[in-house]
Amino acid sequence: MAFSPLTDPSLHNEDDRAIRAIVQRRAGLMNAIGGIALLLVFTSTILEQLHAHPLWWWLLATLMATALIATLPLTFVSKVTTLELLWTFVALANLALIVTALTPTTVGAPQPELDLSDVPWPWLFQPTAIACAGLVWSRKIAVGYALLSTTLPLTLSLLFGYPLTVELFSQTLAHLGDIVFLALIVLLRAQMTTAALAERSLAQRIRDVARAEAVLRAKQRAVAFVHDELLSTLNSASTLTADHAPRIQLAADASLTSLESELEDEGPHLEGTVTCNDLELRLRRSAEDLDLKLSTQLVSTHGELPLTVSTTVAEAALAALVNAERHARRGQSPATVRFIAHITPASVVVTVEDDGPGFLVEETPADRLGVRVSISQRMRLLPGGLSRITSTIGTGTRVELTWRSVDGENSTYADNSTRDPQATAVSGMGDPIIRTAFLFVWCTFLGQTLLHANARLAQELPSLIVLLVAVLVVTSPGPDRLSRRRKAVFAASVGLGLLWTLAASPDTGTALATRHFELLGYLCALLALRGNFSVAWPVFAATVVTLAVMLAADDRDFLVHFTAIAGAGLITGTSWNLILRHQLASITRHRSKEERALVALRERDLAMSAEQSRLTLIAERVSPVLEEISASSEVREATRLRARLLENELRDTIRAPRLAGGRLADAAASARARGARVTLIDDSGDGAADLSDSAEESIHAALSSPDFSEITVRLSPPGRSSVGTIRSTGAGGITRIQLP
Helix, strand or coil, rough: CCCCCCCCCCCCHHHHHHHHHHHHHHHHHHHHHHHHHHHHCCCCHHCCCCCCHEEEEEEHHHHHHHHHHHHHHHHCCCCCHHHHHHHHHHHHHHHHHHHHHHHHCCCCCCCCCCCHHHCHHHHCCCHHHHHHHHCCCCHHHHHHHHHHHHCHHHHHHHHHHCCCHHHHHHHHHHHCCCCCHHHHHHHHHHHHHHHHHHHHHHHHHHHHHHHHHHHHHHHHHHHHHHHHHHHHHHHHHHHCHHHHHHHHHHHHHHHHHHHHHHHHHCCCCCCCCCEHHHHHHHHHHHCCCCCCCCEEEEEEEECCCHHHHHHHHHHHHHHHHHHHHHHCCCCCCEEEEEEEHHHHHHHEEEEECCCCCCHHHHHCCCCCCCCHHHHHHHHCCCCEEEEEEEEEEECCHHHHHHHEEECCCHHHHHHHHCCHHHHHHHCCCCHHHHHHHHHHHHHHHHHHHHHHHCCHHHHHHHHHHHHHHHHHHHCCCCCCCHHHHHHHHHHHHHHHHHHHHHHHHHHHHHHHHHHHHHHHHHCCCCCHHCCCCHHHHHHHHHHHHHHHHHHHCCCCHHHHHHHHHHHHHHHHHHHHHHHHHHHHHHHHCCCCCHHHHHHHHHHHHHHHHHHHHHHHHHHHHHHHHHHHHHHHHCCHHHHHHHHHHHHCCCHHHHCHHCCCCCHHHHHHHHHHCCCEEEEEECCCCCCCCCCHHHHHHHHHHHHHHHCCEEEEECCCCCCCCEEEEEEEEECCEEEEECCC
């Protein structure tokens, strides 16, 4: 679901309603801060009007102010419906207060001119009331409310017969500029909704990653168990001579015990920690029962390790030792192995080095799983884990296992936790809705100037043109942060405008100052909201200096009112930016370590449940053969054949899962039973598409043919674009088939 920053998202399902609640709370918090700032600015005006209105009017005004102030703490604890009721009350109460304060006591009689120098203070409180309307009502209704409330004195004058003066039209145009706050609150809601949706999408991605990692680890664990505990026993039973029967029996007993234990287990309990000394003892014990000439040097320090690190390193080290026992012998003599480990809470380094015949690592056949699955893949799936295997023909093999702490974080998330929060900001403050709103405000100022069309017009128009440049610079499309060039143009236009105001005559300068201070207050609020503090605050400071100079030259105390409004807008914009920045930063942090751990644990349990089911099916096939081997002092030929076929079947499930099962598995078993050597390899990994009917038919035909003594099927071979190849060897030579 995607939203434009200019649209008011309509959120329907449960998750979207939750997002709407979050957005409403945050936007309401911002509005409450701005409203309280306005109340503080107008405190002196409110006190001056204490005796101008009846008691019931003040009771309603007090309830309105209390409701607004109450929304500040309630945004953290209350239901959104409660907040929306309070916002509705504030909007309607503000409207009622203005109407009742300006309604004449006698209707129909000639009315005196409205004294706009002493208008009821709720008319000055309109920015907050308009924002409340924008939080509760639809876009059209909120705009209608804004137009009605800002033009109330003019409307009531037309209704009750007040004289229509130039000052009345001028003040109405000035207050129409408050509609800009509706544009800001609408855009902020859209921004925060987009950010909240991005946060939800990121949370879903975390779950997807955790699920994928959990499935991968569960499969790796199952594959490693099958290889380490079952395939080796089956291989021994099918290849070793009768002289090794006792050893085969012991291996079968051990495999049955391990299989039974694995089926009873609910999955790897890898939460928590162990001491470094515990890992050292486990490594020592793993080498005790192996037929090796062992030279050990195991050292550990004080401290603790994650249990998952201890388990993974110990299992990979045991696999390396077992490989040395099997493949590094020189004749009947056991291999000589150096077993070295250095264990600290921040790192683990384990080395297994033998003096065997060695092998070419790069030429290891793809169907050999010992090094690839039990060592390399184990360590690769461990965050911070690494394995390095080097071997030289005639010299021996060295396996080095290392783990380095990843600062307590899973490396999967590292790219998301270090990004600059502002880099994820939803740009939108240069959108047409904002530019239109500010241009509308500028037009109201132009209207005020034209209403006073006299000798001042020539002095005021250049100042308005300078303000127009400032508006266009700030609201132009582009990044939220102004470039140096835009900053320079804005600063120059503001400076020229303020200097022009100081140079004008007292009457003209006063009119220019009111418009400059008010519009600069809006622009500073917008700049602060966009994070341009280095521009907003100096501009406000320049406004204050200009005010001080004007006050020193003449008594124009009412200009303090406009400067205070500008300061309140700047403070509000700054606080809004900090709140929005906090939300954007929470997106990049997205979830705490505890949440990630819970997600990973839940997905791990699901993945392990699936792998336990798969292991149960394997156990049903393997257990009868192992029990027969364990119960007999001699391995019969029929048992050897069953063990060999079962070993190859299990290898197929690991090496070529797309070819394991169904009629292809039956065809492969039949070919092996008649003596053919069958090798099935699939390099595509998880998630590959199913085979086409024609490819499956070609493979089945090759496996079923009695003319071939050796058949190799390889799917998705590296470096090739074909689906796969079939290589068959028979009396007529070698046949190669490219699968379609």
